[in-house]
Amino acid sequence: MKKAGGRGMSNRMPAAVLVEFGKVEVREVPVPQVGAGEALVEVEACGVCRSDWHLWRGDPSLVMYMEWSGGKLPIIMGHEVVGTVVAVGNGVNGVQEGDKVVVPASSTGDSRNCLFCRNGLSNICEHLWIPGFGTDGGYARYMRVPAGSVADLVKVPEALQDKSSWLAITGCGMGTAFNAVVDKAQVQPGEKVAVTGVGGVGLSAVAIAAQAGAQVIAVDVNSEALERAKNLGAAGTVQAEREDPQLTDKIVEAAGGPVDVAIDTTGNPQVGVGALLAVRPGGRMVLSGLMVKGAETLPLPADAVVAREVTLRGALMLAAQRYVTLFGMLSRGDVNLDPVIYREISVHQVQEAFQAMSEFENAGRFVVTSFD
Ligand SMILES: [Zn+2]
Numbered sequence: 001m002k003k004a005g006g007r008g009m010s011n012r013m014p015a016a017v018l019v020e021f022g023k024v025e026v027r028e029v030p031v032p033q034v035g036a037g038e039a040l041v042e043v044e045a046c047g048v049c050r051s052d053w054h055l056w057r058g059d060p061s062l063v064m065y066m067e068w069s070g071g072k073l074p075i076i077m078g079h080e081v082v083g084t085v086v087a088v089g090n091g092v093n094g095v096q097e098g099d100k101v102v103v104p105a106s107s108t109g110d111s112r113n114c115l116f117c118r119n120g121l122s123n124i125c126e127h128l129w130i131p132g133f134g135t136d137g138g139y140a141r142y143m144r145v146p147a148g149s150v151a152d153l154v155k156v157p158e159a160l161q162d163k164s165s166w167l168a169i170t171g172c173g174m175g176t177a178f179n180a181v182v183d184k185a186q187v188q189p190g191e192k193v194a195v196t197g198v199g200g201v202g203l204s205a206v207a208i209a210a211q212a213g214a215q216v217i218a219v220d221v222n223s224e225a226l227e228r229a230k231n232l233g234a235a236g237t238v239q240a241e242r243e244d245p246q247l248t249d250k251i252v253e254a255a256g257g258p259v260d261v262a263i264d265t266t267g268n269p270q271v272g273v274g275a276l277l278a279v280r281p282g283g284r285m286v287l288s289g290l291m292v293k294g295a296e297t298l299p300l301p302a303d304a305v306v307a308r309e310v311t312l313r314g315a316l317m318l319a320a321q322r323y324v325t326l327f328g329m330l331s332r333g334d335v336n337l338d339p340v341i342y343r344e345i346s347v348h349q350v351q352e353a354f355q356a357m358s359e360f361e362n363a364g365r366f367v368v369t370s371f372d
């Protein structure tokens with residue numbers, strides 16, 4: 001193995017470690033070493049995703065995923081990673097030292113050998129790897145990429161090299177939005193699209209759908225988030241209440257009629273049902289939000305789905321194979337992701353960020369960009 005960096009790199013680093021649910025502590029930990037087939041990434045930016053917050057809270061679906069993928073506490077969190085490859089183990093061919101890469105949050109764990117990976121869907125690999133869940137993630141200067149996942153590291157094109165915060169959120173939030181809007185909902189120009197929840201995924205979805213020529217209605221409880229959605233091209237907004245029995249009516253009114261597409265990023269059962277009932281006959285709904293403890297199921301109004309022949313689909317992050325198209329869109333300058341970034345923070349502020357997210361104070365993504 002080649003040694004990392006060659007820049008007098010210290011062999012210890014501060015890392016934001018989830019030590020128990022609800023508690024992130026900054027600890028000095030050893031810089032990881034890479035073995036055969038593995039890669040070491042020097043992290044430049046790592047987003048704080050709502051699913052990190054779910055894990056931090058101990059919400060069952062995320063804890064289950066962590067356990068299933070072999071992770072356990074304490075673990076360094078963070079799964080929206082962009083950085084530079086600084087060391088590779090024997091047998092690595094696809095990337096080399098100096099390559100700037102995005103680590104798709106939902107990566108192959110089997111070098112793209114399973115049925116799904118072979119069909120271009122490494123984001124639903126049978127042996128899925130998510131950094132910060134299965135192994136240590138990106139809230140530290142260096143992160144090790146396991147051998148089975150190196151195949152999914154995506155090289156960043158020249159035009160985007162200096163967009164670290166944007167690139168970080170393509171790892172999960174923006175990638176999920178692209179999957180939901182472009183691949184699953186297949187939004188067309190002129191369509192009415194409701195996006196419920198305009199955090200990192202939702203704001204990205206607003207930007208992509210607006211760029212595609214849709215009339216986008218952004219829905220959230222946070223008025224600053226709605227302002228950002230407008231800046232990203234939303235044609236209308238709905239200021240929702242925490243518990244909002246009028247949600248469907250508000251969406252339909254703002255859109256001037258039932259919507260062609262609803263994209264729910266909240267995972268909140270009431271919001272999901274409210275959005276679904278705003279979808280026109282023959283319309284589509286994409287679910288991309290995860291659910292919280294105590295509200296793990298959507299009370300599906302099946303009659304409405306049947307009677308209106310609504311198509312329901314899920315979207316889980318984005319397959320590495322689709323980043324060429326996503327990067328193409330960003331490189332053309334068609335979409336500005338600055339309003340999606342709420343605040344750049346240091347690795348020492350992760351616990352505070354989660355606390356703010358519990359109150360839905362943040363409009364957009366916190367991104368960790370300082371690791372000292
Ligand atoms: Zn995420």
Ligand SMILES: [Zn+2]
Nearest residue numbers: 114117125126
């Ligand atoms: Zn696979």
